[in-house]
Amino acid sequence: xxxxxxxxxxxxxxxxxxxxxxxxxxxxxxxxxxxxxxxxxxxxxxxxxxxxxxxxxxxxxxxxxxxxxxxxxxxxxxxxxxxxxxxxxxxxxxxxxxxxxxxxxxxxxxxxxxxxxxxxxxxxxxxxxxxxxxxxxxxxxxxxxxxxxxxxxxxxxxxxxxxxxxxxxxxxxxxxxxxxxxxxxxxxxxxxxxxxxxxxxxxxxxxxxxxxxxxxxxxxxxxxxxxxxxxxxxxxxxxxxxxxxxxxxxxxxxxxxxxxxx
Amino acid sequence: xxxxxxxxxxxxxxxxxxxxxxxxxxxxxxxxxxxxxxxxxxxxxxxxxxxxxxxxxxxxxxxxxxxxxxxxxxxxxxxxxxxxxxxxxxxxxxxxxxxxxxxxxxxxxxxxxxxxxxxxxxxxxxxxxxxxxxxxxxxxxxxxxxxxxxxxxxxxxxxxxxxxxxxxxxxxxxxxxxxxxxxxxxxxxxxxxxxxxxxxxxxxxxxxxxxxxxxxxxxxxxxxxxxxxxxxxxxxxxxxxxxxxx
Ligand SMILES: Nc1ncnc2c1ncn2[C@@H]1O[C@H](COP(=O)(O)OP(=O)(O)O)[C@@H](O)[C@H]1O
Ligand SMILES: [Mg+2]
Numbered sequence: 001x002x003x004x005x006x007x008x009x010x011x012x013x014x015x016x017x018x019x020x021x022x023x024x025x026x027x028x029x030x031x032x033x034x035x036x037x038x039x040x041x042x043x044x045x046x047x048x049x050x051x052x053x054x055x056x057x058x059x060x061x062x063x064x065x066x067x068x069x070x071x072x073x074x075x076x077x078x079x080x081x082x083x084x085x086x087x088x089x090x091x092x093x094x095x096x097x098x099x100x101x102x103x104x105x106x107x108x109x110x111x112x113x114x115x116x117x118x119x120x121x122x123x124x125x126x127x128x129x130x131x132x133x134x135x136x137x138x139x140x141x142x143x144x145x146x147x148x149x150x151x152x153x154x155x156x157x158x159x160x161x162x163x164x165x166x167x168x169x170x171x172x173x174x175x176x177x178x179x180x181x182x183x184x185x186x187x188x189x190x191x192x193x194x195x196x197x198x199x200x201x202x203x204x205x206x207x208x209x210x211x212x213x214x215x216x217x218x219x220x221x222x223x224x225x226x227x228x229x230x231x232x233x234x235x236x237x238x239x240x241x242x243x244x245x246x247x248x249x250x251x252x253x254x255x256x257x258x259x260x261x262x
Numbered sequence: 263x264x265x266x267x268x269x270x271x272x273x274x275x276x277x278x279x280x281x282x283x284x285x286x287x288x289x290x291x292x293x294x295x296x297x298x299x300x301x302x303x304x305x306x307x308x309x310x311x312x313x314x315x316x317x318x319x320x321x322x323x324x325x326x327x328x329x330x331x332x333x334x335x336x337x338x339x340x341x342x343x344x345x346x347x348x349x350x351x352x353x354x355x356x357x358x359x360x361x362x363x364x365x366x367x368x369x370x371x372x373x374x375x376x377x378x379x380x381x382x383x384x385x386x387x388x389x390x391x392x393x394x395x396x397x398x399x400x401x402x403x404x405x406x407x408x409x410x411x412x413x414x415x416x417x418x419x420x421x422x423x424x425x426x427x428x429x430x431x432x433x434x435x436x437x438x439x440x441x442x443x444x445x446x447x448x449x450x451x452x453x454x455x456x457x458x459x460x461x462x463x464x465x466x467x468x469x470x471x472x473x474x475x476x477x478x479x480x481x482x483x484x485x486x487x488x489x490x491x492x493x494x495x496x497x498x499x500x501x502x503x504x505x506x507x508x
Contacts, residue, residue, distance in 0.1 A: 121357075129353035136313060136347045137367055138339035 069171030111243030122222025157211030
């Protein structure tokens with residue numbers, strides 16, 4: 001009986017915690033949006049952060065893209081080998097990459113590499129009073145630390161998604177043409193028939209939205225950090241886990257939504 | 263007497279818990295005052311109130327004759343330029359060199375040109391005893407004492423009227439402790455003619471007696487003694503007597 005009561009109490013507490021947490025997070029989204037449109041605009045910091053994101057994830061995004069494209073081409077070829085669909089492999093890979101694989105995989109990579117780094121950097125600044133030092137100097141720490149990171153993620157993600165798409169297609173082309181021996185002309189000729197600009201737009205819009213979410217979640221967990229180095233580790237972990245979960249969940253709803261408007 | 267900071271009937275509560283009770287005192291302009299007390303006495307809260315980082319529950323706080331509890335976000339940010347603050351562990355920006363840390367407030371808040379900034383930063387670093395070689399190092403490459411010097415140089419950059427030091431020597435060895443205090447006194451002396459006020463938070467009784475002009479003793483959120491060092495030494499308050507005998 002006591003056991004059940006405790007269990008219910010714990011459940012209740014964790015529900016209350018999630019709701020207050022969500023309220024906190026929503027408030028943070030509004031605060032950062034407010035400071036994003038308020039001058040001064042810190043172009044240099046924005047540029048530094050975009051450089052940082054590119055530097056941290058370009059290689060691993062390309063690597064993931066190349067192998068994803070190659071594996072995908074191979075799977076389709078093997079799976080449909082009983083039908084003669086050589087000319088469809090190229091368009092199929094390209095469409096899947098453009099609409100789904102490129103934005104989602106890029107999002108997962110960037111959440112893991114950059115969302116984590118955002119939480120770690122800001123969290124460290126928090127526990128070593130660097131955030132207080134900014135505030136004492138009269139500088140808003142959300143404007144100085146969060147805004148450039150969030151905007152940089154929003155701008156970088158579509159770029160990285162585009163790169164993923166390009167490298168992924170290149171990988172599939174290599175497998176299709178060089179390994180499986182499909183004629184190069186056949187591999188590419190149907191692309192124009194199936195591929196629409198809106199599919200690329202879908203991927204880039206997703207990238208943009210994921211970038212926002214990764215940035216806002218990463219910086220939020222940085223500011224939430226308390227209690228020394230251990231707290232920084234916890235915050236970093238939370239940023240990665242939530243960043244990835246949100247990318248996957250939002251992708252589902254966004255796919256639905258974009259299918260209606262594009 | 264001229265006060266830099268004045269508390270009038272100030273209460274501070276966190277939720278139901280009263281942290282500071284009915285504080286009434288003035289901190290003398292142009293002097294070094296130490297706020298002394300055990301852990302949890304409310305020293306850091308007092309400091310945050312002075313800087314307008316947390317609101318008071320009741321009463322008025324006057325800083326340089328401005329009632330800061332009436333100021334709103336933007337004017338409060340502007341007003342904070344009257345303060346310099348040296349943090350317990352210096353709180354240097356870890357992504358910037360010593361030079362850039364000191365240049366930071368100048369770049370943010372003045373229209374100085376690059377050569378002027380360079381001259382000013384190197385002067386500030388020299389005044390706090392940092393050699394040129396160390397100026398281009400990151401904080402992670404400096405010792406604790408050096409970081410504190412750079413932190414002091416950064417806090418001095420905008421020539422504040424009031425300097426706040428939060429536990430400037432906790433965690434430092436006895437020799438560095440005296441070096442840091444010498445620096446505090448030296449800074450106060452060099453800026454004496456413009457009525458530069460220093461407020462130190464500490465629980466180091468010996469250094470406090472040696473280096474400050476006034477002592478404000480805080481116990482459980484109440485001021486139990488506020489006097490110059492000579493009077494303080496003769497206090498009959500039992501807690502202070504215990505502190506003095508440490
Ligand atoms: N943000 C806060 N919320 C609730 N209680 C606080 C907060 N900050 C400080 N306190 C409480 O106020 C009291 C005084 O704290 P503080 O001013 O940090 O003391 P000191 O710096 O003298 O050690 C302590 O009991 C502390 O737990
Ligand atoms: Mg304290």
